[in-house]
Amino acid sequence: MPDEQAHTVLTTAWDVGLRYFDTAPWYGFGSAEEHLGQALAGRPGLILSSKVGRVLRADIPPHPTQLTADGTPGFHTSSGLNVEYDYSYDGVMRSFEDSLRRLRVDRLDMLLIHDPDVVGVTVSDIMMRGGYRALDELRAQGVVGAIGAGMNQWEMPAEFIREGDFDVFLLAGRYTLLEQTSLEEFLPLCEARGVSIVIGGVYNSGVLAEPRAGARYNYSPASSEVLSRAQAIAAVCTRHGIPLKAAALQFPLAHPAVASVLVAGREPAHISENLQLMDVEIPPAFWAELKAEGLLHADAPVPASCGETFELWKPTI
Template identity: 55%
Template structure:
């Protein structure tokens, strides 16, 4: 069996997640439009490769990614896949929220209905969000429900716990969803949530990568202690580790020079070992025992096939040794072991 399709049981939730999952933000037109045909081909390629964990959200294409993902999964056996979506943003007619716009004032998601994303982490808003997501998906249930980016609207942890978290707890108790979590790209905020609540999973985007491992200090040890599974997204740091060069993006914005130089240094070590930087980047997070799955985003079947190839590329143990020797990884960072 291919490494990407191998199932990993998360004991706390009872879910089996494939080591590689498909993140669907690109299928909602992130940065560039994606046609219905391209989206369908990407989803079909993921399924044929054995990927069975799919992650989506209302934010992704203002509902378009949910519609496309659900439209494909409707024809698959419901017990054969794991699906997650998110709460915290309701889609409504109106002016776009500032978080929907890039520094030039253009929408991040292209070629999709330009609906306003209204931040709502209330108890009632959470229930409405799930109801509307299921309608867009055309499915009766999702397996995992994440609270999405409360930091983007500067909501306090206490407010979110009183509203959205309380709703998620009830939904899990009622068996409406099997697992609950929170997802964002701020390690400190995730740490607060992991300390405050009884979460099954967290989705950590861009903060545990080959480029940066700040989550290793407190967040990942706490998750391991509490049995919280960690799903890692953003393994290429929104592009920098895919194509390190001036003009590359980091955190969805132009990368700072010092980050570009670090990425280039990582690439040089990988080149000495005859492996692509992307292969090391996509495999790296699974070296930590708390990490249960890595999400890969792709806007086309071609991109997904490349990511699959990178995930299956053999990485020599000496690569990790040399990254430590070069000061690009700390000596105590857990790294993937050869199967």
């Protein structure tokens, strides 16, 4: 994405009232943080989360996770930096300091351990090798407001909660209109411990945006089973005259542990569309039919009434 386009998207988001922005060194190998810093640093009310675990270096070759199966880059970026996975005390501190520099800020509201499962790093590794200690120290110093992890699974975050003192988790793809696998164990645990959740991946990589042949789920082509379920949900939406994306976007916010939902867009028009989807009125009968059809967990909290107003950010963290 050209720099000018990225900055236009960010400033448009700010101008329409969005205040919470999530990023990571992994995104664009530093360029996402740089764009955010250039476009929004210094604005009052800006809420930022970034991540640790992937340190960026110019003196190393690409990590295998940066490459596709045929050895070509998985992301197109102008960055000359490559990724070193490091969840140690020193690695967390270096990643944090690098992020502050790229973002042009002196503190972060949230700092999250990023995808340790990708390279087989365990909760015990992070607790014992000093990564957690670094996060705890940064929080105690006040340069980080809240600590947690950002992952595409809920089992490891649940283990984190039991092993340490965490404030917030970014859960991507595991509490959506398509799947609520985290509802029975993880989300109740968060409620009991007073841990807030930011939900990412509400469209499950695209299958809940447009459930057609070739749609993606969890970053890969959707299976026939997943596609069939998404299409069944879409059919209920059609019967009630509701955009599928509106239901997918609004659903997670009804859970009391959820503080915010993340959505992204390459164009300013995507931001406007998402805000419009948040304003779509969804009647209780829609949620009831999804549950009756077995397409939504029977115990999943849903918006209580037609036209319920959501905060863009519930200040619970």
